[in-house]
Amino acid sequence: MSMFCYQCQEAAKGKGCSVKGVCGKSEEVAKLQDLLIYTVKGISEIVIKGELEAKELGDVNHEVLKSLFMTITNANFDADAFVKEIKKMTTLRNQLRDMVDAANKKNAPSFFQKLLGLKKEQNGKKINVSTLHDAARFETATKAEMIAKAANVGVLATANEDVRSLRELITYGVKGLAAYAEHALNLGKEDLSLYGFIYEAMAATLNDKLSADDLVALTLKTGQFGVTAMALLDGANTGKYGNPEITEVNIGVKKNPAILISGHDLTDLEQLLEQTKGSGVDVYTHSEMLPAHYYPAFKKYDNFVGNYGNAWWKQLEEFESFNGPILFTTNCIVPPKSDEVRKRIFTTGASGHPGCAHIDADSNGKKDFSKVIEMAKRLKAPTEIETGKIIGGFAHEQVFALADKVVDAVKSGAIKKFFVMAGCDGRMKSRDYYTEFAEKLPKDTVILTAGCAKYRYNKLDLGDIGGIPRLLDAGQCNDSYSLALIALKLKEVFELNDINELPIAYNIAWYEQKAVIVLLALLHLGVKNIHLGPTLPAFLSANVANVLVDTFGIGGIDSVDADLAMFMGA
Ligand code: FSO
Ligand code: SF4
Numbered sequence: 267m268s269m270f271c272y273q274c275q276e277a278a279k280g281k282g283c284s285v286k287g288v289c290g291k292s293e294e295v296a297k298l299q300d301l302l303i304y305t306v307k308g309i310s311e312i313v314i315k316g317e318l319e320a321k322e323l324g325d326v327n328h329e330v331l332k333s334l335f336m337t338i339t340n341a342n343f344d345a346d347a348f349v350k351e352i353k354k355m356t357t358l359r360n361q362l363r364d365m366v367d368a369a370n371k372k373n374a375p376s377f378f379q380k381l382l383g384l385k386k387e388q389n390g391k392k393i394n395v396s397t398l399h400d401a402a403r404f405e406t407a408t409k410a411e412m413i414a415k416a417a418n419v420g421v422l423a424t425a426n427e428d429v430r431s432l433r434e435l436i437t438y439g440v441k442g443l444a445a446y447a448e449h450a451l452n453l454g455k456e457d458l459s460l461y462g463f464i465y466e467a468m469a470a471t472l473n474d475k476l477s478a479d480d481l482v483a484l485t486l487k488t489g490q491f492g493v494t495a496m497a498l499l500d501g502a503n504t505g506k507y508g509n510p511e512i513t514e515v516n517i518g519v520k521k522n523p524a525i526l527i528s529g530h531d532l533t534d535l536e537q538l539l540e541q542t543k544g545s546g547v548d549v550y551t552h553s554e555m556l557p558a559h560y561y562p563a564f565k566k567y568d569n570f571v572g573n574y575g576n577a578w579w580k581q582l583e584e585f586e587s588f589n590g591p592i593l594f595t596t597n598c599i600v601p602p603k604s605d606e607v608r609k610r611i612f613t614t615g616a617s618g619h620p621g622c623a624h625i626d627a628d629s630n631g632k633k634d635f636s637k638v639i640e641m642a643k644r645l646k647a648p649t650e651i652e653t654g655k656i657i658g659g660f661a662h663e664q665v666f667a668l669a670d671k672v673v674d675a676v677k678s679g680a681i682k683k684f685f686v687m688a689g690c691d692g693r694m695k696s697r698d699y700y701t702e703f704a705e706k707l708p709k710d711t712v713i714l715t716a717g718c719a720k721y722r723y724n725k726l727d728l729g730d731i732g733g734i735p736r737l738l739d740a741g742q743c744n745d746s747y748s749l750a751l752i753a754l755k756l757k758e759v760f761e762l763n764d765i766n767e768l769p770i771a772y773n774i775a776w777y778e779q780k781a782v783i784v785l786l787a788l789l790h791l792g793v794k795n796i797h798l799g800p801t802l803p804a805f806l807s808a809n810v811a812n813v814l815v816d817t818f819g820i821g822g823i824d825s826v827d828a829d830l831a832m833f834m835g836a
Contacts, residue, residue, distance in 0.1 A: 269296035270422050273438055274339040275692055275777045277804035282421075289340055290601035297416035298348035299337040301406070303437065304419040305355045306333050308401030309362060310468035315398065316366030316390040320461035326358055327461040328451060334444035334464070335616035339778035340578070340598035344618035349409050356405070363402060368392035399472045431807035432481035433471040435782070438805070439488040440467050442783030445530075445596065446495040446744050448616065452533040452631065453502035460498070463491040482813060489790030492783040496747035500662075503532055508562035509663035510741060515559045516572035517725075518653040520548055523642045526574055526588050528552040528581075529595030530742050532561070534614055534633065538593065539567045541635050547642045550574040550588075552581070553598070554718050557741035560659035573656070574648060577691035577721035585610070587649040591641045594619075597778065598718075610645075612638050656724050658739035660714075662751040671734060673759055676769065680731050681712055683834070684770040686753075687723070688716040688746045688784065690777030696800040697722060700775055702826045704728065704737075708834065712736050714752065717743030717784075719775040746784045750791050765792050771833045772796040773823070776803070789818050799823035 272282035276289060286292060309330065320327060333351055336342045364370050406412045424430035447460050470476055470484055525547060527535055535558050542549055548571045551558055556573045558564055575584035578598035585592055585602070591610045594617045601619065602608040611622040614633060618624055627633050675681040685707060691697065704713060704723035713736060720739055728736040740748040757765050776785065776798055788796060802811060802822050814820040823829055
C-alpha cells in the first residue's frame, strides 16, 4: 500500500485512500503529512514528559497549530511546503529535547531562549532522552528520507483497530481545534490551556499503555477543549468585528474587476479589504467566507460587494467564470485543472498548492496582497452565474435579540421543531439528501445552520414563520458554537433540566476534521441523538462506533422520508 488516509468523509470506498486521495492529495503529500503529524507527536511527548509549560513555549505553540492545520483535508497540497515545515518542526523538537536532556550540559537559559523564541527559559524535568519515543528522536535530511520514514509512521502503524480508531478520532478533533485556535491567534487571542491539551492529546496517541477506556475519556476531553477553542474564536471575531446581524448578501455580480476570497480567516479578509478600498477592485466571498458579510465591521467597505458561487466543491467551474484572482485563506482547495486558473489562485496561512503563489505574513502579521490586486486590475470582471440575495447573520446575539418572538412561536405551536443542519457540503451525489430533506421539512419547522453545509438549501425559498425565516444561518462551521449557545439559552428560557428535552433535532453533514471537533464539542455539551451523514466516518471501528451509539445515540441517515418520520416522531 503506497499511502493510507481515512480522515475525511470521502475516504475511498468508505475505507480509506490508498493510492491517491479522492481529494487530489498525492501519495507524496500524504506521506509528508503523516511525518509532520508524527513530528508534532514527538514534540508533544517531550513537552509532557519534560513537564514544559505551554505558557513559556511561545513560537513552538504557534508552529504546532500551523502544522496541524496544514494537514487538514484540502488545506495544502504542496509537498515542498511540508518538507519545509518538517525541517522546521524537527529543529524545534531537537532544541526542546536538548532542554530536557539530563545529559546535556550546555543548556544555558539564554541559548534556548534565543533559539526557540521562548518567553522565558524553563528548567522542565530532566529526562533520559534516549528513552523517548522514536517520534521525538528520528532524523531525516532529505525529502526522499522523509518519505521513506513516513511509510512506517502513518495511521496503520497502530495495529489494533480500535486503538487506531480512537487515536485518529482524537488526532482529527485536535486538527479541527488547532484550525480554530489559529484563526483566534491571528486576531491576537489565545488560550494557553488549548496548547496544553494539544500536547497532552498528541503525546497520548504515542502511548501504548493507555487503554481504550483512557482514549475514550480523552476523546470526550477533546470535545471539551473544542468548546474552548470555538468560544475563543467567537470572542475574537465578535470582539474585533462586532456581532453578526441579519444581512442580505447579493449573489449576482457588478461590473468591476474583482478578487474572490475563500476559506475562514477574517483577518485576511480585513487586510484585503483595507488594501483594495478605493482601488476599483471589488471583493466577493466564496464558500465559508460568506458569513463575513454578517459582521458590522465589514459593511463599511463599498467594494465588499457579494458572494460568488457555492460550496467549495463547485469551484472548478466557478473559478473559471469568476475571471479574476482567488485568494485561499484556508481549505477547501480543489486542485485546479487548468494552468490558467492555477495562475489566478493565491494561498496564504496554512493553505498551499503547487504552482499557486503563496503570500506569507511579515513578523507583524501583515500580508501584502498587492500582487493579487494588480492581477485583478488586468483581468475581466466576473461573469454572472446567478442573481438574487441570501439572508444570514443569525449568530447568538442576533437570535437572542429575537428570543421573545422565537419563544412565543414555540409556545403557540407555530414552530414545532428546530433542525440543526450544520456542517459541511461535499461532492457526493448522496448529499442531495440534504436539499430534499430541507425541502420536505414540515412548514412549522426551522433550520439552524452553520458551515458550508448550508449551500445545499440556502437558495431555496423556505419562507418564514411569523417573520422568522425558516433557515437561520449562524455563520461558518465554527459558529456551530452559536447554535449550541442558542440551544442552551432556550433550555434556560423553558426551564428545562436537559438540553435534549428541547424540540431540537440534529441532522449534521460532515466532511473534514473541523466537523469532527464540532461533533465532539456537541457531545461534550451533552447533546444526544445526533445523526451524521452522508456516511459515518471510515475511521470509526465497529467497536468505537458502538460506544458512540450506546453512549450518545449517534446515528447515520436513511432515506429522507424515513428520517423525517423518525425525527417528527411519526
Ligand atoms: Fe466547509 Fe471545507 Fe468550514 Fe470545512 S469549506 S468543509 S468543516 O473546510 O471548514 O465548512
Ligand atoms: Fe482520502 Fe479524504 Fe484523506 Fe483526501 S483527506 S486522502 S479524500 S481520506
